[in-house]
Amino acid sequence: MTSAAQSTKSAITVRGSADIVCDYLNYGINSILYQRGLYPPENFKPDENYGLTILMSTDTKIKEFLSKTLDQLNGWLVERAVNKIALVITNVKTLEIMERWDFKVEYDEASLTNPEKVSEKPLKQIKNEIRDVLKQIASSVAFLPLLDCVCSFDIQIYTKPEVELPKEWAEAAPANIKNAQSVKMRSFSTNIHKMETVVTYKNDD
Amino acid sequence: MSQFKFWNDVNNLLNMEGPVNGPVPRWQKKKESSGSLNSSSNNSSRIKSSSSLNSTKTPVKGAKGEFQKCKTPSKTPTPNKGSKTPSGDRFIPSRSASNLDLAHLKLTQDESSKSESPTHKELQKAMSENLYGADISNQKILTYKNKAPSAPEGFQNPMKVIYTQVKTPASVKNCSRYIPQAPDRILDAPDIVDDFYLNLIDWGSHNILAAALGSHVYLWNAATGNIEQLLELEGNDYVCSLSWIQDGYCLAVGTTEGTVELWDCSRSKKLRIMEGHSARVGSLAWNSYVLTSGCRSGQILHHDVRQREHIVSTISGHTQEVCGLKWSPDGKYLASGGNDNVLNIWQSVSGSHNSHSTPLHVFTAHQAAVKALAWCPWQPHILASGGGTADRHIRMWNCNTGSCVNSIDTKSQVCALLWSSNYKELISGHGFAHNEIIIWKYPGMTKVAELTGHTSRVLHLAMSADGSTVLSAGADETLRLWKCFPKTAAKAKDAEKVKAKPSALKQSIR
Numbered sequence: 001m002t003s004a005a006q007s008t009k010s011a012i013t014v015r016g017s018a019d020i021v022c023d024y025l026n027y028g029i030n031s032i033l034y035q036r037g038l039y040p041p042e043n044f045k046p047d048e049n050y051g052l053t054i055l056m057s058t059d060t061k062i063k064e065f066l067s068k069t070l071d072q073l074n075g076w077l078v079e080r081a082v083n084k085i086a087l088v089i090t091n092v093k094t095l096e097i098m099e100r101w102d103f104k105v106e107y108d109e110a111s112l113t114n115p116e117k118v119s120e121k122p123l124k125q126i127k128n129e130i131r132d133v134l135k136q137i138a139s140s141v142a143f144l145p146l147l148d149c150v151c152s153f154d155i156q157i158y159t160k161p162e163v164e165l166p167k168e169w170a171e172a173a174p175a176n177i178k179n180a181q182s183v184k185m186r187s188f189s190t191n192i193h194k195m196e197t198v199v200t201y202k203n204d205d
Numbered sequence: 206m207s208q209f210k211f212w213n214d215v216n217n218l219l220n221m222e223g224p225v226n227g228p229v230p231r232w233q234k235k236k237e238s239s240g241s242l243n244s245s246s247n248n249s250s251r252i253k254s255s256s257s258l259n260s261t262k263t264p265v266k267g268a269k270g271e272f273q274k275c276k277t278p279s280k281t282p283t284p285n286k287g288s289k290t291p292s293g294d295r296f297i298p299s300r301s302a303s304n305l306d307l308a309h310l311k312l313t314q315d316e317s318s319k320s321e322s323p324t325h326k327e328l329q330k331a332m333s334e335n336l337y338g339a340d341i342s343n344q345k346i347l348t349y350k351n352k353a354p355s356a357p358e359g360f361q362n363p364m365k366v367i368y369t370q371v372k373t374p375a376s377v378k379n380c381s382r383y384i385p386q387a388p389d390r391i392l393d394a395p396d397i398v399d400d401f402y403l404n405l406i407d408w409g410s411h412n413i414l415a416a417a418l419g420s421h422v423y424l425w426n427a428a429t430g431n432i433e434q435l436l437e438l439e440g441n442d443y444v445c446s447l448s449w450i451q452d453g454y455c456l457a458v459g460t461t462e463g464t465v466e467l468w469d470c471s472r473s474k475k476l477r478i479m480e481g482h483s484a485r486v487g488s489l490a491w492n493s494y495v496l497t498s499g500c501r502s503g504q505i506l507h508h509d510v511r512q513r514e515h516i517v518s519t520i521s522g523h524t525q526e527v528c529g530l531k532w533s534p535d536g537k538y539l540a541s542g543g544n545d546n547v548l549n550i551w552q553s554v555s556g557s558h559n560s561h562s563t564p565l566h567v568f569t570a571h572q573a574a575v576k577a578l579a580w581c582p583w584q585p586h587i588l589a590s591g592g593g594t595a596d597r598h599i600r601m602w603n604c605n606t607g608s609c610v611n612s613i614d615t616k617s618q619v620c621a622l623l624w625s626s627n628y629k630e631l632i633s634g635h636g637f638a639h640n641e642i643i644i645w646k647y648p649g650m651t652k653v654a655e656l657t658g659h660t661s662r663v664l665h666l667a668m669s670a671d672g673s674t675v676l677s678a679g680a681d682e683t684l685r686l687w688k689c690f691p692k693t694a695a696k697a698k699d700a701e702k703v704k705a706k707p708s709a710l711k712q713s714i715r
Contacts (some may be wrong), residue, residue: 040356061354092355135546157347185226
């Protein structure tokens with residue numbers, strides 16, 4: 001995406017930072033869909049980025065859903081209207097929420113007051129930070145419980161209350177998990193957006 | 206009268222903080238239920254209501270972690286909890302204790318009116334403050350309406366294989382030779398370090414097996430069965446890696462201190478200590494007089510063991526611990542695998558035995574640490590590599606072209622890999638769930654045999670010099686010897702012929 005163009009310059013604008021965050025989410029969410037076994041593995045094809053091979057879904061409907069959601073999110077990230085993005089994994093039959101991946105967004109204090117602020121952080125360093133998070137996501141199968149049912153996923157975006165509801169969007173109820181347990185992953189920062197990744201899952205003992 | 210009492214009951218139950226009243230005497234309940242169970246509550250609603258109560262078994266548990274959505278009347282403490290039939294001498298199904306009236310009321314009651322109750326709102330507010338750090342009403346939760354589809358009906362999570370102990374259907378092919386399912390011998394290996402990232406076993410060309418158990422290195426002579434202790438490290442240090450030189454009695458030993466020791470095993474004498482690493486040395490590989498060592502820091506060093514200044518070159522291609530390191534049999538390529546999920550191929554410098562410091566190929570296809578590495582003995586540019594728990598694949602690489610030739614999902618962590626020199630087969634050691642050893646046919650990658658017996662994961666594999674026996678080291682502190690690649694009579698004859706030829710030539714020259 002546009003992040004490739006960014007690498008030639010050293011400064012990252014708010015818009016560029018939002019692109020980096022959306023890129024990360026696109027790869028991260030696809031990786032979760034593959035690693036958690038939500039969809040048949042044959043519907044994924046490998047894609048290289050961040051010095052990793054990440055499996056991306058080839059299903060047109062999933063791709064369309066993700067691109068529509070992330071495009072809208074990109075705009076909100078630039079406006080600093082997003083607090084959190086949640087990937088909710090639900091059991092299709094019982095509608096029980098099995099797992100939730102929270103991507104919390106924090107904004108740099110200085111950029112809140114000055115929208116023209118640019119980040120001097122090298123893109124390489126940011127990509128390395130993202131790579132470490134993605135690796136942790138891939139290795140999370142070692143501790144997460146098996147999703148032994150047909151599951152679907154949804155993306156919920158927690159925004160500030162003044163955000164207007166776009167066309168084809170709806171408000172949703174928060175997804176909460178019974179007897180939950182959380183594991184925090186590494187975080188990365190573009191010096192404009194800081195992103196923290198937390199997985200919350202049902203702890204069945 | 207009874208109806209009024211019933212409403213009282215309902216209010217009591219809705220009030221979560223209030224004291225929990227003990228059960229009403231049975232006769233009273235019976236009277237009540239028979240009174241209020243009138244024509245309005247028919248059979249079907251009775252079934253429904255009882256099931257809805259059963260489904261909410263643990264309201265307290267839910268509140269402890271994260272509060273649960275208030276769709277079912279789960280907020281109320283289960284009414285039948287703790288209510289026992291008072292008479293103990295005979296069994297009476299306590300239908301009355303299941304409080305059918307309450308259940309019926311809750312079902313017919315409008316949901317919206319319930320959530321308006323101030324206590325509920327208050328509770329939700331307190332919950333969200335605790336959970337999110339801010340009142341949830343200060344933010345909107347938005348979601349795109351056109352949802353992505355779920356997986357097709359009948360689809361089963363492929364991850365199931367790594368969570369279950371159920372035997373997966375194997376394509377075990379009928380094989381022309383007999384492979385014993387039980388180990389030939391079992392040796393004890395007390396205190397073997399259960400660490401995926403180390404390389405603690407090596408079987409040398411002189412039929413001597415070196416094994417590192419904690420801080421000790423033992424030599425086991427496979428021909429005579431003699432065991433001798435070669436060395437013991439001091440303090441809390443332990444041995445991290447072992448490697449025999451291709452020909453000779455020289456053994457390299459990597460330690461937690463970051464040093465590499467060279468031992469002459471024919472005299473049990475330490476030859477030299479080579480420093481240079483900042484952390485433990487988990488992998489070692491020989492290429493003639495060059496010893497290559499991989500460190501926890503991700504650094505790889507080439508040591509020329511003949512020189513005083515032994516470090517020939519330093520290469521950094523990994524960001525995390527190097528756990529797999531192998532030179533190809535022709536010495537042309539070095540393969541290194543790391544905990545950073547990267548597999549690097551380094552080409553050797555022509556005329557020398559060390560490698561270039563920029564990788565020839567970087568393979569990132571593995572989704573977990575790459576420890577198991579093995580070069581094909583008959584096609585020296587073919588490399589097999591195996592990934593850890595999150596990956597579980599064995600992949601074949603053609604290092605001349607840099608392409609992945611083949612890959613297969615083994616359904617289990619791949620800890621070790623070896624090629625058979627007697628058959629066109631591979632053998633792999635696995636972790637959870639079966640802790641088994643699998644023999645694969647190459648290039649079809651069908652399973653030839655599965656050898657089970659280890660009660661914990663199979664950490665290392667080593668092959669005898671003649672290629673007939675494989676030794677597996679398990680985290681269950683045993684070493685097992687499997688005679689899985691016996692030489693056939695015809696093959697043995699061929700080998701003899703090859704050996705006999707030069708002498709015949711000599712005679713003719715004379």
